[in-house]
Amino acid sequence: MKNKAMKTRLNKEVMSFIHSRLSLQLASIDAEGQPYASYAPFAIGDDCLYVLLSDIALHAINLQLNQSASVLIIEDEDSAGELFARVRVNYAVRAEHLEPDSPQWHKAMDNLSSRFGERPRKLGAYADFKMFRLVPEGGRFVKGFGKAYTLAGESLAGEDVSHLRDGHKPRTAA
Numbered sequence: 001m002k003n004k005a006m007k008t009r010l011n012k013e014v015m016s017f018i019h020s021r022l023s024l025q026l027a028s029i030d031a032e033g034q035p036y037a038s039y040a041p042f043a044i045g046d047d048c049l050y051v052l053l054s055d056i057a058l059h060a061i062n063l064q065l066n067q068s069a070s071v072l073i074i075e076d077e078d079s080a081g082e083l084f085a086r087v088r089v090n091y092a093v094r095a096e097h098l099e100p101d102s103p104q105w106h107k108a109m110d111n112l113s114s115r116f117g118e119r120p121r122k123l124g125a126y127a128d129f130k131m132f133r134l135v136p137e138g139g140r141f142v143k144g145f146g147k148a149y150t151l152a153g154e155s156l157a158g159e160d161v162s163h164l165r166d167g168h169k170p171r172t173a174a
Helices: 004-020 058-065 103-116 119-124
Strands: 023-029 035-041 049-054 068-074 088-098 129-142 148-152 160-163
Touching (some): 004 129, 004 160, 023 049, 049 103, 068 129, 088 103, 103 129
Antiparallel strands (some): 068 088, 088 129, 129 148
16 A cells, blocks of 8 residues: 555554454364354454364364464444445464463463453363464455455554455446
């Protein structure tokens, strides 16, 4: 994005929006290469998202088999001004399993607990719960019709932000 002030403003908008949401939609890939959609509460880390998932849930199994996933964080339907253009951010992510009791695991747990109280710590005490760090590998921020931006790089706010200018085109008569 050419205008540095606009890029900074959009970076802040992306981060403000992410902070306003408590759960994300997660698309993982199973052993047969099929997509699987789910959701999880999340915390925000240093340019990453943290999720605590049980091995009983398919998404945890999938992320251990295939680190590639997609995340969608989206405005609630009930508060959306336009249902066909809800505010949202999506990322292609690389899922990294954090070893229990490692410094990274404790940092992730601290972030989850600061958002959700003691519940994550209680769940994390069970052996089937795994902590994942979701590292963005690019994404898209949509604020409405004609307000879509690519987010390049391994940053939640986007190391480089560019406006998608192609827009919608009218259908031509056959």
